[in-house]
Amino acid sequence: MSATFDQLPELAAETIRQALAAGATDAECTISEGDEFSVNVRMGEVDTLKEAGSRGAGLRVLIGKRMGASYTSDLTPDGIGQMVRSAIDLAGLTTEDPHAGLPDADALGSLKGDLQLYYAETASIPTEEKIDAARRAEAAALALDKRITNSEGGSFDSNVGGRVFANSRGFLGAYRSSYCSITAVPIATLDGAMERDYWFSLARRRSELEDAESVGRKAAERSLRRLGAIKVETQKVPVVFEPRMARSLLGNIFEAVDGRSIYRDASFLAGKLGEKIAVDNFTLIDDGTIPGLFGTSPFDDEGVPTRRTPVIENGVLKNYLLNSYTARKLGMKTTGNASRGITGNAGIGHGNFYLEAGTRSPEEIIRGVKNGFYVTELIGSGVNTVTGDYSRGAVGIWIRDGELAFPVSEVTIAGTLQEMLTGIAEIGNDLEFRGSVSAPTIKIGEMTVAGR
Amino acid sequence: MSFADSFFAAKFGITTRDLEGYLSVALDRGGDYADLYFEYLATSSISIDESIVKSATQGVSLGVGVRVISGERTGYAYSDDLSPEKIRHAAQVAALIASAPAKVGKVPLHEGAKRNLYPVLTAPSETAFRERVELTQRADKAARAYDPRIFQVQVVYADNLRQVLVATSDGVLNFDRQPLARMSVFALARETGGIPQQGHAGGGGRYELDFFRTERTPEHFAREAARQAIVQLDAVEAPAGEQTVVLGPGWPGVLLHEAVGHGLEADFNRKGVSAFSGRIGQQVASPLCTVIDDGTLGGRRGSLNVDDEGNETQSNVLIEKGILRGYLQDKLSSRVTGATATGNGRRESYEHIPMPRMTNTFMLAGESDPEEIIRSVPRGLYCANFGGGQVDITSGNFVFSASESYLIEDGRLTRPVRNATLIGNGPEAMKFVSMVGNDLKLDEGVGVCGKEGQSVPVGVGIPTVRIDRMTVGGTA
Numbered sequence: 001m002s003a004t005f006d007q008l009p010e011l012a013a014e015t016i017r018q019a020l021a022a023g024a025t026d027a028e029c030t031i032s033e034g035d036e037f038s039v040n041v042r043m044g045e046v047d048t049l050k051e052a053g054s055r056g057a058g059l060r061v062l063i064g065k066r067m068g069a070s071y072t073s074d075l076t077p078d079g080i081g082q083m084v085r086s087a088i089d090l091a092g093l094t095t096e097d098p099h100a101g102l103p104d105a106d107a108l109g110s111l112k113g114d115l116q117l118y119y120a121e122t123a124s125i126p127t128e129e130k131i132d133a134a135r136r137a138e139a140a141a142l143a144l145d146k147r148i149t150n151s152e153g154g155s156f157d158s159n160v161g162g163r164v165f166a167n168s169r170g171f172l173g174a175y176r177s178s179y180c181s182i183t184a185v186p187i188a189t190l191d192g193a194m195e196r197d198y199w200f201s202l203a204r205r206r207s208e209l210e211d212a213e214s215v216g217r218k219a220a221e222r223s224l225r226r227l228g229a230i231k232v233e234t235q236k237v238p239v240v241f242e243p244r245m246a247r248s249l250l251g252n253i254f255e256a257v258d259g260r261s262i263y264r265d266a267s268f269l270a271g272k273l274g275e276k277i278a279v280d281n282f283t284l285i286d287d288g289t290i291p292g293l294f295g296t297s298p299f300d301d302e303g304v305p306t307r308r309t310p311v312i313e314n315g316v317l318k319n320y321l322l323n324s325y326t327a328r329k330l331g332m333k334t335t336g337n338a339s340r341g342i343t344g345n346a347g348i349g350h351g352n353f354y355l356e357a358g359t360r361s362p363e364e365i366i367r368g369v370k371n372g373f374y375v376t377e378l379i380g381s382g383v384n385t386v387t388g389d390y391s392r393g394a395v396g397i398w399i400r401d402g403e404l405a406f407p408v409s410e411v412t413i414a415g416t417l418q419e420m421l422t423g424i425a426e427i428g429n430d431l432e433f434r435g436s437v438s439a440p441t442i443k444i445g446e447m448t449v450a451g452r
Numbered sequence: 453m454s455f456a457d458s459f460f461a462a463k464f465g466i467t468t469r470d471l472e473g474y475l476s477v478a479l480d481r482g483g484d485y486a487d488l489y490f491e492y493l494a495t496s497s498i499s500i501d502e503s504i505v506k507s508a509t510q511g512v513s514l515g516v517g518v519r520v521i522s523g524e525r526t527g528y529a530y531s532d533d534l535s536p537e538k539i540r541h542a543a544q545v546a547a548l549i550a551s552a553p554a555k556v557g558k559v560p561l562h563e564g565a566k567r568n569l570y571p572v573l574t575a576p577s578e579t580a581f582r583e584r585v586e587l588t589q590r591a592d593k594a595a596r597a598y599d600p601r602i603f604q605v606q607v608v609y610a611d612n613l614r615q616v617l618v619a620t621s622d623g624v625l626n627f628d629r630q631p632l633a634r635m636s637v638f639a640l641a642r643e644t645g646g647i648p649q650q651g652h653a654g655g656g657g658r659y660e661l662d663f664f665r666t667e668r669t670p671e672h673f674a675r676e677a678a679r680q681a682i683v684q685l686d687a688v689e690a691p692a693g694e695q696t697v698v699l700g701p702g703w704p705g706v707l708l709h710e711a712v713g714h715g716l717e718a719d720f721n722r723k724g725v726s727a728f729s730g731r732i733g734q735q736v737a738s739p740l741c742t743v744i745d746d747g748t749l750g751g752r753r754g755s756l757n758v759d760d761e762g763n764e765t766q767s768n769v770l771i772e773k774g775i776l777r778g779y780l781q782d783k784l785s786s787r788v789t790g791a792t793a794t795g796n797g798r799r800e801s802y803e804h805i806p807m808p809r810m811t812n813t814f815m816l817a818g819e820s821d822p823e824e825i826i827r828s829v830p831r832g833l834y835c836a837n838f839g840g841g842q843v844d845i846t847s848g849n850f851v852f853s854a855s856e857s858y859l860i861e862d863g864r865l866t867r868p869v870r871n872a873t874l875i876g877n878g879p880e881a882m883k884f885v886s887m888v889g890n891d892l893k894l895d896e897g898v899g900v901c902g903k904e905g906q907s908v909p910v911g912v913g914i915p916t917v918r919i920d921r922m923t924v925g926g927t928a
Contacts (some may be wrong), residue, residue, distance in 0.1 A: 071511030380851035382873035395853035412925025
């Protein structure tokens with residue numbers, strides 16, 4: 001159990017050897033470890049402090065075209081032995097799947113060079129410094145305005161982890177990653193009604209984080225601008241998504257280009273490759289290779305190197321995101337987008353999934369709207385990527401004559417993803433990589449806002 | 453069963469003396485309270501897609517979480533290694549939340565009362581894997597047989613068996629064996645050349661595997677998923693704006709979970725950040741509404757013999773005839789506010805700090821005939837099924853997404869409508885409940901509730917209710 005990270009690749013390779021010896025014709029082993037730290041400071045006092053680490057190993061075996069999978073948190077020889085037996089047993093109970101298999105050997109590999117995912121210093125930030133950053137973020141939020149009356153706190157999180165992957169086709173790779181973040185969640189009050197919002201900064205190391213006070217102030221400004229929100233009348237208007245919300249829209253599109261929903265014909269984008277599905281200046285990229293970013297990794301969860309894949313280029317659907325299984329199903333090649341926990345069949349994940357920036361500033365975009373809705377938060381799961389039907393709860397600011405006029409809440413915005421993509425009227429120049437999905441401001445020509 | 457025969461004592465040789473030792477390490481730095489949560493979780497899952505059993509997975513994880521409370525502060529650490537030195541190390545790390553000489557005297561551990569809400573001899577996880585594969589295959593077959601327009605079916609069966617042991621510095625020693633199983637069926641239907649539509653159904657609970665042979669068969673869930681997909685083929689655009697809404701019985705109880713349940717969790721109210729904070733005794737719903745959270749219903753997905761802090765679960769009245777009565781408590785909030793424990797302290801796993809959470813949340817039946825409720829509406833929306841929901845507990849705004857609903861025209865259900873989100877404000881929305889049916893139904897056992905990154909199984913239930921005014925997020 002006390003093996004160091006450097007010893008884990010050998011453990012993964014040994015697991016593969018055991019699986020093959022036990023009768024597997026192919027095998028994949030993932031081992032992951034992580035150390036987490038989090039502190040939350042609320043109303044100036046430490047509220048919670050958590051610190052721990054854990055490890056887990058997973059195995060997937062194929063016996064011919066049948067799969068079995070298992071996992072364990074017990075990395076002793078006994079634990080590994082049990083995991084191998086368990087996966088082999090299960091492979092006897094599944095059905096032959098003609099498309100089951102590992103990626104071809106020539107598809108395997110890992111990006112070279114330092115991807116800047118890991119900084120050892122992130123693991124050794126002094127606890128006092130982390131508490132102090134959380135405290136300062138909250139204090140700055142509380143100090144900004146007397147209407148900031150309460151808080152869910154300021155927090156500092158850090159996480160250092162590692163991932164190892166080995167398969168029976170000769171792949172053995174490992175990488176580590178680190179991140180830390182500062183978050184503030186202040187509460188603003190007006191006439192007894194409360195509003196909450198948040199802001200955060202996320203980085204691979206402490207020195208790249210935004211300063212704590214700035215995070216706190218931005219969070220407070222966001223909570224304050226929601227005060228006094230009203231419900232507007234039901235109407236069809238232009239809707240502007242701020243970058244954080246445009247990101248959530250990209251998340252919906254990601255689901256619709258996931259190879260699994262494509263081969264099942266369970267996506268409104270199935271069968272649309274090569275077709276114009278969005279406006280001319282809409283270019284959506286998945287790129288897992290950009291150093292330092294949060295969607296970057298040297299290889300995917302099947303040992304295939306990550307890459308840059310244009311998903312939509314100038315409005316034309318160019319590529320789906322695939323692992324080796326969905327690629328075989330569709331008669332295509334993997335795009336290096338395999339993703340999984342530590343066991344089971346690989347699903348699909350994205351690298352850095354982003355919409356290319358346009359030319360106009362968000363202020364110019366808002367100035368161009370006579371009567372419309374600037375969306376700053378969306379809630380609920382009302383997006384159906386099979387049909388494209390879109391209906392979500394929304395919070396934001398009403399735009400009147402090109403100005404942000406008054407806050408709005410308890411309304412929904414609705415339409416279809418098809419119409420939204422072809423109805424994008426503007427794309428902002430404010431693209432920032434704040435997580436693994438990134439987008440600038442987007443204006444959609446018309447959606448239904450339901451309220452009173 | 454006595455502690456000596458319990459899972460952790462038998463398998464890992466843990467003694468009450470060991471537990472008392474770890475608790476004193478945890479309180480060494482002056483903490484007011486400490487607890488240990490040992491968890492051994494065995495899970496299995498099977499998934500069928502395109503009539504192929506594409507995946508079968510099983511595994512185990514185990515670990516212990518150590519918590520120390522000092523005033524309102526919480527220190528937490530965990531270990532996935534149950535060796536005494538690793539547990540002591542976790543206790544030392546959690547202890548650092550306090551900084552004073554040790555002050556809590558040692559309290560000997562006493563085993564809590566025993567009851568069993570899920571007397572399952574052989575948990576589904578302990579049955580032959582093949583039996584579970586066969587049940588899963590039956591669902592695939594039945595969904596495909598339902599209608600030739602069904603063209604894709606996915607079935608996921610998953611079960612787990614969780615062994616837990618809780619020991620606290622106020623002397624509580626409790627252990628529990630918690631089985632859970634669930635089957636979910638997803639079906640896609642389309643007319644030739646048309647747009648696909650989806651349907652979903654599922655259920656389960658803390659039962660023996662026989663539940664899926666006698667109570668709710670794979671065919672039951674399969675036909676329901678297929679039926680919903682077929683219904684959607686004729687769906688028209690949903691209306692936009694304020695409507696009279698009738699919720700059907702069962703799963704639409706997710707309304708209660710979002711509109712009031714989360715807002716009544718005591719952590720939010722202790723901090724004064726919920727739209728329901730400070731409103732005990734006030735009218736927050738129509739007098740027709742009585743809402744209960746009950747963790748003691750036999751076999752239900754949201755039920756537990758003891759919560760994850762070692763307290764017995766119970767039946768708690770949240771809203772009585774429209775008046776807010778109480779909050780859902782965990783250890784920390786009840787200590788700080790002097791409230792009585794309600795048995796709602798839950799956590800996703802040993803890696804997580806417990807929080808107040810719901811169990812099975814439902815509204816008591818009223819007196820109206822459900823048919824009469826629908827007849828009373830000249831124009832509105834009838835929602836038979838929902839997907840998930842979400843709430844902003846601070847503003848009180850909540851949403852839930854209708855996955856099967858129908859227009860009501862002149863007191864009759866007419867055309868099915870497309871998916872739409874419904875939105876309302878917690879302390880206000882339920883004041884518009886004007887009729888409550890006599891047909892209370894609990895959901896079939898699929899609910900998963902997420903809060904601050906932690907997922908726990910829950911149940912919901914509701915009779916048919918009429919809500920005079922609610923915003924529907926359609927496009928028509």
